Amino acid sequence: MPATPTWPPKSAPRLFVEQGLSLGAQIVIEGGQAHYLARVMRVAAGDAVVLCDDQTGEWAARVISADKRTVTLTPETLLRPREQVPDFMLCAALLRKDRFDLVLAKACELGVRKIQPVLTRRCVADKLNLERAHAVLTEAAEQCARTALPELAAPVKLDALLNGWPVERALFFADENGGEIAAQQFSANPGAAALLTGPEGGFDLAERTAIRALPQARAITLGPRILRGETAAIAGTALWMGICGDWAR
Structure with missing residues (x-):
């Protein structure tokens, strides 16, 4: 029986976003970041993207839709809380x-x-x-x-x-x-x-x-x-x- 692949995969793109992240929220990415995800990384509905908001931490998010101008995602799993860096x-x-x-x-x-x-x-x-x-x-x-x-x-x-x-x-x-x-x-x-x-x-x-x-x-x-x-x-x-x-x- 094949092993269940890890999610999100290690190859998932990683981005900081300005919106606060929470379970089930709808995150809309536009501009250069949308171009990077849609045209460079070629993400599509169902793909994983790792998001950080510099507030709550790091989330695994799933792509809902993607076109050349906007990418919409929803956070599904909090992977790590925001780290405490040395003073x-x-x-x-x-x-x-x-x-x-x-x-x-x-x-x-x-x-x-x-x-x-x-x-x-x-x-x-x-x-x-x-x-x-x-x-x-x-x-x-x-x-x-x-x-x-x-x-x-x-x-x-x-x-x-x-x-x-x-x-x-x-x-x-x-x-x-x-x-x-x-x-x-x-x-x-x-x-x-x-x-x-x-x-x-x-x-x-x-x-x-x-x-x-x-x-x-x-x-x-x-x-x-x-x-x-x-x-x-x-x-x-x-x-x-x-x-x-x-x-x-």
Whole structure:
């Protein structure tokens, strides 16, 4: 007797939707997502699609109807509740578009809860298209099967970031001029944390002095080599996740 195939199949498309999901609700997808499902993935009535709403979690939904402009589905099974990601915030100085896209995508994959773009004196870029950045994060979350989208804040100047820094959150400062060993500092300061990484040209002396003056700041080194901004953000995040985050559980 042949085995009953699993449902939804592992090949089912996966999408984040803005509508709240619940058992038996009718979900209508339009625009680019409808085109992706109907024209690229070729879904038809009865097929499975995995949906996430960044509220309730991940659902297996069944296609009711599909055409080139709209796809209608109904959620049938809650597969996973919305995950609780570690309380880790990445404060990354703005980089050129392609490099910052990489930071956004990998931060999402690594499990960052919030991403705070930072404007410093040596930033080459000074603007961020938040709608486009959100799309990058959503695509990354769909790819890595994450059920909670990272919070994305609007860019803020470094001095404003430091002036409003919360007392209870440690700020690990990736200082290219040197600091304490990152792994040791992460282990010694568990709890709510953030990582601050710099732009292509690094922080200037005044910025470095201001950061080190913050009581919650911990200057760290990420090894013997000078890392590019995107490398520092990704490597530092991965290291924290391995020591204090959900990789360690």
